[in-house]
Amino acid sequence: MSVTSTALRADAAVVGPRRRSRPLRRALSNPIGLAGAAIIFATVVAAALGPVAWRVDYASEAARRLLPPSAAHPMGTDELGRDELARVLHGAWVSLEVGIIAVVIAFVLGGAAGILAGFYRGRTDAVVMRTIDVMFAVPGLVLAILISGLLGPSRVNAMIAIGIVYAPAFGRVVRGSALSVMSLPHVEAARSLGASDARIIARHLVPNLIAPVLILTTAYLSTAILTEAALSFLGLGTQPPEPSWGSMLNASRSYMELAPWLAVYPGVAIMLVVLGFNFLGDGLRDLLDPQLREV
Amino acid sequence: MTRYVAGRLLLVIPTLLGMSLLIFALVRLLPGDVVDAMLTGDVGASAGAKAAVRRALGLADPLPVQYVKLIEGVLSGRLGASLTSGEPISGIMARAIPITGELAVLAVVLATAVGIPLGVLSAVRRNTWADLIARIAGLAGLSVPNFWFATLALLVGSLVFHWIPPVTWIPPWQDLWGNLRQMAIPAVAISVYLMANVMRMTRGTMLEVLGLDYIRTARAKGASARSVVFRHALRNSLIPVITVIGFQVGNLMGGATVVEVIFGLPGMGYTLVQGIFGRDYPVIEISAMFLAAVFVFINLLVDLLYGVVDPRIAPA
Numbered sequence: 001m002s003v004t005s006t007a008l009r010a011d012a013a014v015v016g017p018r019r020r021s022r023p024l025r026r027a028l029s030n031p032i033g034l035a036g037a038a039i040i041f042a043t044v045v046a047a048a049l050g051p052v053a054w055r056v057d058y059a060s061e062a063a064r065r066l067l068p069p070s071a072a073h074p075m076g077t078d079e080l081g082r083d084e085l086a087r088v089l090h091g092a093w094v095s096l097e098v099g100i101i102a103v104v105i106a107f108v109l110g111g112a113a114g115i116l117a118g119f120y121r122g123r124t125d126a127v128v129m130r131t132i133d134v135m136f137a138v139p140g141l142v143l144a145i146l147i148s149g150l151l152g153p154s155r156v157n158a159m160i161a162i163g164i165v166y167a168p169a170f171g172r173v174v175r176g177s178a179l180s181v182m183s184l185p186h187v188e189a190a191r192s193l194g195a196s197d198a199r200i201i202a203r204h205l206v207p208n209l210i211a212p213v214l215i216l217t218t219a220y221l222s223t224a225i226l227t228e229a230a231l232s233f234l235g236l237g238t239q240p241p242e243p244s245w246g247s248m249l250n251a252s253r254s255y256m257e258l259a260p261w262l263a264v265y266p267g268v269a270i271m272l273v274v275l276g277f278n279f280l281g282d283g284l285r286d287l288l289d290p291q292l293r294e295v
Numbered sequence: 296m297t298r299y300v301a302g303r304l305l306l307v308i309p310t311l312l313g314m315s316l317l318i319f320a321l322v323r324l325l326p327g328d329v330v331d332a333m334l335t336g337d338v339g340a341s342a343g344a345k346a347a348v349r350r351a352l353g354l355a356d357p358l359p360v361q362y363v364k365l366i367e368g369v370l371s372g373r374l375g376a377s378l379t380s381g382e383p384i385s386g387i388m389a390r391a392i393p394i395t396g397e398l399a400v401l402a403v404v405l406a407t408a409v410g411i412p413l414g415v416l417s418a419v420r421r422n423t424w425a426d427l428i429a430r431i432a433g434l435a436g437l438s439v440p441n442f443w444f445a446t447l448a449l450l451v452g453s454l455v456f457h458w459i460p461p462v463t464w465i466p467p468w469q470d471l472w473g474n475l476r477q478m479a480i481p482a483v484a485i486s487v488y489l490m491a492n493v494m495r496m497t498r499g500t501m502l503e504v505l506g507l508d509y510i511r512t513a514r515a516k517g518a519s520a521r522s523v524v525f526r527h528a529l530r531n532s533l534i535p536v537i538t539v540i541g542f543q544v545g546n547l548m549g550g551a552t553v554v555e556v557i558f559g560l561p562g563m564g565y566t567l568v569q570g571i572f573g574r575d576y577p578v579i580e581i582s583a584m585f586l587a588a589v590f591v592f593i594n595l596l597v598d599l600l601y602g603v604v605d606p607r608i609a610p611a
Contacts, residue, residue: 130309130313131313133310133313134310134313134314134316134317135317137310137311137313137314137587137590137591138314138317138318138545138583138586138587138590139544139545139546139548139549139586139587139590140545140546140549141546141548141549141550141552141553142545142548142549142552142564142567142583142586142587144549145549145552145567145568145571146318146321146322146567146571146579146583147321147325149568149571149572150321150322150325150571150579151325222438226440229440229442230440230442230549230553233442233553234552234553234556234568235572236571246442249442249443249446252446253446253449253557256446256449256450256453256454257453257454260450260454263446263447263450264447266443267440267443267446267447270440270443271435271438271439271440271443274437274438274440275434275435275438278434278437278438279434
């Protein structure tokens with residue numbers, strides 16, 4: 001359903017006048033999406049340029065421990081005398097890296113399975129869909145805890161775990177879209193003209209999957225970042241001494257009465273990034289496909 | 296209706312079997328096992344000693360045999376014992392289930408009691424300041440990590456009220472007031488995300504339903520505003536809201552896991568995490584399978600509830 005509407009609108013855009021300026025104008029009239037984009041942009045800048053602008057080593061234990069925020073240490077220092085600002089900035093990098101790689105893993109695994117199921121249907125479809133059902137039967141964070149805990153706690157294993165856990169969601173959406181694209185008249189026409197499977201998948205299927213997958217990606221980026229934080233909070237994700245917002249929050253609990261600021265900054269950072277992706281997701285949804293609102 | 300219920304019940308069996316196989320495969324095929332964890336630091340432990348321990352624990356059997364044994368045990372109620380503490384798993388479960396159950400029930404009750412009225416208010420007063428505040432609160436609720444909320448609650452509790460959570464769980468049948476005081480903050484922490492979801496979903500479907508023709512008809516025939524909102528509109532908006540609650544129960548259990556660890560409540564999630572750190576296979580398998588099975592049955596219940604809320608669904 002969603003794909004047909006995208007296709008129809010794409011046709012309308014070709015016929016209508018001023019087709020270039022329309023997406024831009026629509027983007028500008030979408031304050032929530034813009035706010036989300038601004039937050040994400042700021043996070044990316046902080047992650048990429050933070051170490052250049054704030055030249056303090058996040059691993060250095062040179063300062064006194066548990067210092068309150070001051071000019072020298074705008075966010076104070078932690079339980080080992082490390083600069084909290086440098087650690088929060090590095091945490092932005094960790095969060096984005098884990099979020100993006102995990103979603104790419106989910107996207108590749110789920111997308112491939114979904115395309116196979118939607119394209120070949122029949123028995124392939126049945127096997128893929130039953131696997132997806134079974135994976136959906138285990139609560140997401142529980143499955144992520146199981147996989148990363150059993151693989152051995154580390155950042156890479158957390159990425160793999162999160163990627164596997166969210167793959168079924170991508171699989172289901174891609175399969176649904178693939179099924180509806182395959183029944184479009186021009187795809188049937190291509191098929192009857194003797195186009196190969198690979199050509200139909202590359203030329204007709206994949207382009208039509210971009211809109212739904214893009215929306216899903218922003219939604220799952222925020223979920224993936226939250227899940228990484230939760231895993232690290234439990235000690236099943238990023239390992240010390242490398243900072244991650246989740247593990248920083250976990251460590252802060254032991255010094256809560258002495259240094260309450262340590263429990264505040266990493267949490268604010270997580271919430272802002274997640275809020276940014278949620279805003280961006282809402283905005284993209286309006287922009288790319290109003291009919292996907294209910295998804 | 297009977298056929299609908301029976302069909303839906305039958306579908307649960309393959310899902311449960313597949314789920315148990317997935318969990319078993321994850322636990323057994325991934326590297327590292329309980330014997331390594333038990334004998335770490337024991338440098339002298341030879342390969343032979345390890346093999347003997349594995350045999351004694353039944354870990355030397357072929358995997359399919361172990362899987363069948365596990366399922367037999369679950370079906371007959373013989374759950375075995377923890378490999379690390381030796382405590383019977385049935386005893387661990389008897390202690391853990393009430394805690395997680397109470398947390399989940401409190402969280403769902405809170406989420407619906409706050410989320411549905413807020414959503415209705417937001418929809419009826421569309422584009423007013425009340426609506427705006429409710430919507431921003433909704434988006435913020437979706438973005439607050441529950442473990443941060445719990446940490447902040449502990450922080451405020453200890454700094455402002457000099458309150459620290461009790462070390463052991465107080466069962467409600469012993470001291471209801473003490474139990475509620477202990478469980479209130481964890482339950483709210485888990486509930487926030489669900490509350491925001493329920494509020495957003497209620498608002499969305501209410502707006503949709505309030506624009507339909509039959510609502511105009513009801514207004515035209517002189518039904519009171521209250522009756523239109525609650526009897527005509529809200530009842531028909533409830534299906535997607537129930538779906539959201541059912542779907543979010545999985546998230547709720549993930550949230551309960553983290554929050555139980557924070558507050559030191561020995562519920563099912565806490566048991567699972569402890570089991571993972573100790574590579575305690577039977578404890579991991581049974582607690583994970585239990586959490587997943589509850590999730591499956593809640594979704595079954597939601598499907599069956601559709602039939603009650605909307606009689607058109609059942610025959611299909």
